[in-house]
Amino acid sequence: MLRGLGAVVVAASLCGPAAAAEPTGTLKKIKETATIVLGVRDSSVPFSYLGPNQQPVGYTIDICLQIADAIKRELGLKSLAVTMTSITPATRIPLMANGTVDLDCGSTTNNAERQRQVAFTNTHFLATSRILAKTAANVASLDDLKGKPVVSTAGTTNIRQLHEINAARSLGLRILAARDHGEAFLMLETDRAAAFVMDDILLSSLVATAKDPSAYALSEEALSMPEPYGIMFRRNDEPFKRVVDKATADLFGSPDIQAIYDRWFTQPIPPRGIVLNVPMAPALRRAFAHPTDSPDPASYFN
Amino acid sequence: MTYQWHWSVFLERSPEENGTYLDTLLLGLQTTLATAAAAWILALALGSLVGILGTLPSKSARVLTAAYVELFRNVPLLVQLFLWYFVLPEMLPFAVGSWLKQLPDASFVTAVIGIGFFMSARVAEGVRAGIEALPAGQRLAGAALGLTTAQVYRHVLLPQAFRLTLPPLTSELLNTIKNTSVALAIGLAEVMARARAMQEFSFQVFEAFTAATLIYLAINLVVTLLMRALERRVAMPGSGSGPP
Incomplete structure (x- = not known):
């Protein structure tokens, strides 16, 4: 009993003020296991795919790693293990629902119908x-x-x-x-x-x-207006969504996002060093300036 | 589990066709039934022929049928469908290949042929086993009566062999129905493809696959009952396969 109390006191004193309230939902799971699980795709170039030595790499994964960093800071964890689990379009919802995967780091289109099942963070790409x-x-x-x-x-x-x-x-x-x-x-x-x-x-x-x-x-x-791609996670988990939204908003507001974007869309990418040559579109630049999780394509035109 | 159930999703408008998700699943059911029926007719016809050839006295007939069975039985169905769909047209003369590829129902035709040939190898083994399970005296007695080989098969061996083979043939029919789901890989819009599309659009994955499960279960239960009835109807008294 006393030892338990002591551990709580020590933990509380180690954590910053942000983590003062005991985390719930996904944040609680991440804190307890000191692990975050990213769902990755095997051939969604350049968002999420298997690069050299079968290691998952890509634009979305880079963003997810930044989110993981922000979560680690938020929870005041000394170390946070990042595990990558392979998902496919058919398995991403069940694996997310049953708690296997915490963040979907692929190229998932964010639309209104899907938002009834899952939540998305700020749009990180627009595809037409x-x-x-x-x-x-x-x-x-x-x-x-x-x-x-x-x-x-x-x-x-x-x-x-x-x-x-x-x-x-x-x-x-x-x-x-x-x-x-x-x-x-x-x-x-x-x-x-x-x-x-x-x-x-x-x-x-x-x-x-x-x-x-x-x-x-x-x-x-x-054939369409630009459709938003988003990083997806479990619905009705407001504390987790706040942390992830803040992490992406901070990243999108910093010059880092341009560097991450260029690394995957305008420079040679592994494994064969091809160059996609897709410079950042004005609509995406606007979406980064005003981060949003809106599923409505029309909203990215304003 | 943090899953949002929305059973009413079936009544929502599907983006694929003019109708609800339920309508698209029922369209998928039609495709599944049509594919299974056509593939089964092909499998039964080819399989019976090959199975019978395999029991003929001719050595070359036995070797050829054994090669046929092993070829179609030992290559995974998915691989066979890919070969029929993507590789075969490239090996034919250009004009024929293009004509094949532009067929309006190319994936349906390919699925029927692919599944039909795959299942025919299994039917052939069943039929062969059924004929070989008959006592050798049956064949000899037929010959002793002065029947030709064709007559022995038609009047003595096959009527008994097909009765014996009926239970395993029921299994193969059920397998044919289930194997149509593999054809979603070549773009056939059957039940499984419709369920997958539904879960992709709506993200209601458990509802979609529950519906697909129930549809397959229902079809196969009906088929099983019908086949049981057929077995009882054609059972030979005293053969052990019918009611006592």
């Missing part, structure tokens, strides 16, 4: 839906694809928009759903599909890693 086709096919817009097979990835916001546009503009596209981005790209490569509609950044990275990058052309036509 565009059309990728063979250069030889000379596709400038969806109108050039009337009646042709067009592939997108099942369960993405992109395939949803594609269905909507197809119906609204009566294009008669045959919309194919591929299981993942790699397979959708394979369908374009083997001419099963005349075009692949997806987030521009994912298309750029697929082209950059293709056998012959010059064989593919990305459309100028944008």
Whole structure:
């Protein structure tokens, strides 16, 4: 009893004023285990993927590591172990719900429907839906694809928009759903599909890693407003959300974010040293200046 | 668990089709049933043929059918579907390959062929085992009556062998239905693909997969009951496979 009390007193005196109240939810779990678990993806270049020696690397992971640092300071922990667990689109929700993963460090689109299930921190990237086709096919817009097979990835916001546009503009596209981005790209490569509609950044990275990058052309036509990507965590955990939101807001307000961004989007990235050459868009710059977790694409235009 | 259950999600509008998520799951059910039925017809026809050939006296027929069975049985179904879908068209002449790729229901046709061939190897083994399980005297007696080999099969061996094989064939039929879920890998919009898309859009993963589980369970229970009824109907008195 006395020893227990002593430990509490020592712990309290070690902690800063911020941690005076006993943490709850995810913060409590992190404090008790001195471990934070990041959910990482294996091929979401350049956000979260396996780099040299099968080590997870990427833009989102760099941001998550900064968040982990902020949590460590907030909780006054001497050391905080960062564990990385592989997740896929199908496993990220169950692993988050059952407490296996604390932060989803991938390329998850933040939308209103998903916010009923999970929470997102401040948007760290904006992606626009565009059309990728063979250069030889000379596709400038969806109108050039009337009646042709067009592939997108099942369960993405992109395939949803594609269905909507197809119906609204009566294009008669045959919309194919591929299981993942790699397979959708394979369908374009083997001419099963005349075009692949997806987030521009994912298309750029697929082209950059293709056998012959010059064989593919990305459309100028944008099929959507920029969709926010967010780092996701459990819902209804306000103290954790405050810490994560503050950490990202601080990071986005500092010059560090430009350096992290450039490292992954304008400089050679592992493992093969390709350069994606996607400079920071003005809308993203604005989102960094005014951090927000809004799922509404229109809000990123103001 | 910190999971937000929203069972009403099934009644919300799905972005994929003009309808609710429930409607898209039912569309998936149609695709699953159509794929399974077509693949099963193919598997049963091919498998019976190969199984019968495997019991003929001819040595070359036995070797060929054994090779067929081992080829289709020992390569994972997912790999076979990929080969049919992505590799085969590239090996054909360009015009034929392009025609194949542009077929409006390419993933359905490929799934039927891929699953049909895969399951035919297993059906063939069942049929062969059924024929070989019959006492050798049956074949000899048929021959002694002056029946040709074809007549022996048609009138003596097969009517008994298929009855014996019915329970394992039921299992293979159930496997065919379940194996259609692998075809989501080649873009077939069956139940599993619809459930996955639903959980991706809405993040209601447990609701989506619970629905898929119940759908598969329901189909397979119905199939099992029907097959049991068929088994009872065609059972041979005294063969041990029917009611006492």
